Every structure is written in C-alpha cells, then in structure tokens.
Amino acid sequence: MAISDVMTEGRPVPEVLSAGRGLVDPALRTAVDTLPSEMRHVTGYHLGWWDENGRSLREAGGKAIRPAMVLLAAEAAGGRPADAVPAAVAVELVHNFSLLHDDVMDGDVTRRHRPTAWSVFGVGAAILAGDSLLTLALDVLARSGHPAAQQGIRTLAAAVQELVGGQSADLVFETRSDVGLAECLRMAEGKTGALLGCTTALGGAFAGGGPEQVDRLRRFGAQLGLAFQFVDDLLGIWGEPAVTGKPVYSDLQNRKKSMPVVAALTSDTPQGRELATLYYREQPLSGTELVRAAELIDATGARDWSQEQADELLARALRDLAAAGPRPRAGAELAALARLVTRRDR
Structure with a gap:
C-alpha cells in the first residue's frame, strides 16, 4: 500500500499538539502530584510549570510530541485517543526521566532556554527526580487497569x-578514540529510537491493535527516532541557540561522538585527521577551534551524509506507517509530526 493511499488531510500540527496536551496534561499533573514534595518541585520546574520558587508560569515546557504520537497511534489503530492517555503519560514521564539524567551527564546548563534542573537544584536532586519519574511511569501503567497495561509495562x-x-x-564513546560508525548507529538506535518505537507501539496496543499492526507502528517510531537523532546531532553542531536552547557548537564543546562527528573522524580524509587532532587533545577547544572543527566535519561530507540518512530514515518510517493501515486522519497527522521532528528548524 502506498503512502498516498492512506494519507489524507489532517489537522494542523499545532492543533494536534494542543489537543494532545489537553488530554494528557491533567493526567500528567495528577500523576506528578503523587511524588514526594521535593521531587514534585524539581519535576514541575523541569516541565516548565513553575519557576525555581514554585511560582506558576504561563508557558509549559516542551512540545509534548511523544504523548501526541501515542494518542495518534491509538487513533491510527482504530481506538479512542482517550483510552491511551495512561500510555501517553507514562511515555512523557520516561522521556523527562531521560532528559533530567542526560543534562547531568552532559553537564548542560540550559534546556528549553532556561537553566537545567541540576544547575538550579543540584545534581543529586535532579538524579532523584529522574528516578522518581521512571518509577512513576510504570505505576501509571499499572494503575490504569487497561487490558494492555501488563504488556505495556514490559514494552516500556x-x-x-x-x-x-x-x-x-x-558516555563510553567520550573516552574512546576508536569509535566506529556502526556502533555509533547502534548507540543512537538505543538512545533515541527505542523509546520512540515504544511510543507508537504502546498507542497501537492500547487501541487493541493486532500484533502485525503494532509492530509496524513500532518500526515507524523506531526509524523516526533514529532520523530524529541524526537531525538532533546536526543541530548539536550547527543549530541556532534560538532553536535548540543550547549554545552553538555545544556537542563539539562536550566532545560528543555524535554521528556526523564519527562519520568525519572515520572518513580517512585530511580533514578527518585534522579533526582528530583537535578532538582528542586534552585542552578545551577555543571558540576559533570550535568553528574550525565544524568546518572540518562539513568538509568531509559528514554533514550532508547525516542529512541524507535522516531523509532516508524518514521515508522508510513513512512506508512502515502506511503498511500499518492507519485510519486516514491519524495517519496524516502522524506523518506531519514525523516531518516536524526531522526538520532542521523545528
């Protein structure tokens, strides 16, 4: 079945995300309210609900794309989005568990244009808040009473x-000078692809989708997750701070072995060898050297290759989505979200 056979016109993406938040946010806040007071405070700050002093903020944090994808996957499989709210809440909790820990491990001091939780409340508080969100996610599924809850817990x-x-x-890659491209891809599949694949699979499962349909939705999400990581790696080098919420060249400053970096380092080119000389030395890179490192990665062709990989993965993801036989509107909206998360200016 071709993509054009199942795709139709859906709601605009902002409307889709807003509707998803409208369904998920009340349940998410109810779940977070069950946390110990200190963990609740750190979590609410991280989610953008209030400032460090507990004063409410008008604007919430991220776009909540993953919960929206859970709800759309449920609708795509013939179910009601409302039935998949527990799965959407659980996915959002796990995603934010990973962000809290990731900021600590990377030493990032900004996220979504504001100080990270660990930089405000301390490393220990941020780690514990992340731990709380992970256990809460499993509890949300267990308490849902949904027929798919037990399998959903195992999937998550x-x-x-x-x-x-x-x-x-x-993390291990940061201390190694022999990282290969194949293992870098496997790392990204686990780090990003697995949760996004779980996201769409849970939506399908909570809608009562059959094994083949759920697997197709999982593959759609997993391929999209890897495409997202390619784009995120490009943004980690060349992204505008106004878009990323992080300083320019942040991944290079942290010596991340992202996919364009590893592609450049293993390119066996003069530019790749010059990059290795910069990347593997002990001293921090100066502003001029960060610019040069980015130029070298581009010169090896790794920047273009990364974008080509993202484009191909998106195309494969959309083929899997079409093969899942989604309801037309939900299929169109999932495809629109997929294109959003793989845009360089998202």
Missing part, C-alpha cells in the same frame, strides 16, 4: 533498558 521497561544501554555507550 524494555525500551528503557535499550535507552540506558545507548546512553551508557554514548
């Missing part, structure tokens, strides 16, 4: 294990 737990494995590999 397996995705978290893959995510942790990918994050662990990412």
Whole structure:
C-alpha cells in the first residue's frame, strides 16, 4: 500500500499538539502530584510549570510530541485517543526521566532556554527526580487497569533498558578514540529510537491493535527516532541557540561522538585527521577551534551524509506507517509530526 493511499488531510500540527496536551496534561499533573514534595518541585520546574520558587508560569515546557504520537497511534489503530492517555503519560514521564539524567551527564546548563534542573537544584536532586519519574511511569501503567497495561509495562521497561544501554555507550564513546560508525548507529538506535518505537507501539496496543499492526507502528517510531537523532546531532553542531536552547557548537564543546562527528573522524580524509587532532587533545577547544572543527566535519561530507540518512530514515518510517493501515486522519497527522521532528528548524 502506498503512502498516498492512506494519507489524507489532517489537522494542523499545532492543533494536534494542543489537543494532545489537553488530554494528557491533567493526567500528567495528577500523576506528578503523587511524588514526594521535593521531587514534585524539581519535576514541575523541569516541565516548565513553575519557576525555581514554585511560582506558576504561563508557558509549559516542551512540545509534548511523544504523548501526541501515542494518542495518534491509538487513533491510527482504530481506538479512542482517550483510552491511551495512561500510555501517553507514562511515555512523557520516561522521556523527562531521560532528559533530567542526560543534562547531568552532559553537564548542560540550559534546556528549553532556561537553566537545567541540576544547575538550579543540584545534581543529586535532579538524579532523584529522574528516578522518581521512571518509577512513576510504570505505576501509571499499572494503575490504569487497561487490558494492555501488563504488556505495556514490559514494552516500556524494555525500551528503557535499550535507552540506558545507548546512553551508557554514548558516555563510553567520550573516552574512546576508536569509535566506529556502526556502533555509533547502534548507540543512537538505543538512545533515541527505542523509546520512540515504544511510543507508537504502546498507542497501537492500547487501541487493541493486532500484533502485525503494532509492530509496524513500532518500526515507524523506531526509524523516526533514529532520523530524529541524526537531525538532533546536526543541530548539536550547527543549530541556532534560538532553536535548540543550547549554545552553538555545544556537542563539539562536550566532545560528543555524535554521528556526523564519527562519520568525519572515520572518513580517512585530511580533514578527518585534522579533526582528530583537535578532538582528542586534552585542552578545551577555543571558540576559533570550535568553528574550525565544524568546518572540518562539513568538509568531509559528514554533514550532508547525516542529512541524507535522516531523509532516508524518514521515508522508510513513512512506508512502515502506511503498511500499518492507519485510519486516514491519524495517519496524516502522524506523518506531519514525523516531518516536524526531522526538520532542521523545528
């Protein structure tokens, strides 16, 4: 079945995200309210609900794309989005668990244009808040009473294990000078692809979708997750701070072995060898050297290659989505969200 056979016109993406937040936010806030007071305070700050002193903010944090994808996957599989709210809440909690820990491990001091939780409340508080969100996610599924809850817990737990494995590999890569491109791709599949694949699979499962349909939705999400990581890696080098909420060249400053970096380092080119000389020395890179490192990555062709990989993965993801036989509107809206998260100016 071709993509054009199942795609129709859906709601504008902002409307889709707003509707998703309208369904998920009340349940998410109810879940977070069950946390110990200190963990609730750190979590609410991280989510953008209030400032460090607990004063309410008008604007919430991220776009909540993952919860929206859970709801749309449920609708795509023939179910009601409302039935998948517990799965959407659980996914959002796990995603933010990973962000809280990721900021600590990377030493990032800004996220979404404001100081990160660890930089405000301390490393220990941020780690514990992340731990609380992970356990809360499983509890939300367990308490839902949904027929798919038990399998959903296993699916989510397996995705978290893959995510942790990918994050662990990412950390190890920072101390190695022999990282290959194939293992870098496996790291990204675990770090990013696993949770997004779980997201769409849970939506399908909570809608009562059959095994083949749920697997197609999982593959759609997993391929999209890897495409997202390619784009995120490009933004980590060349992204505008107004878009990323982080300083320009932040991944280079942190010596991240992102996919364009590893592609350049393993390119066996003069530019790749010059980049290795910069990247593997002990001293921090100056502003001029960061600019030069970015130029060298571009010169090896790694920047163009990364974008080509993202484009191909998006195309494969959309083919899997079409093969899942989604309801037309939900299929169109999932495709629109997929294109959003793989845009360089998202």
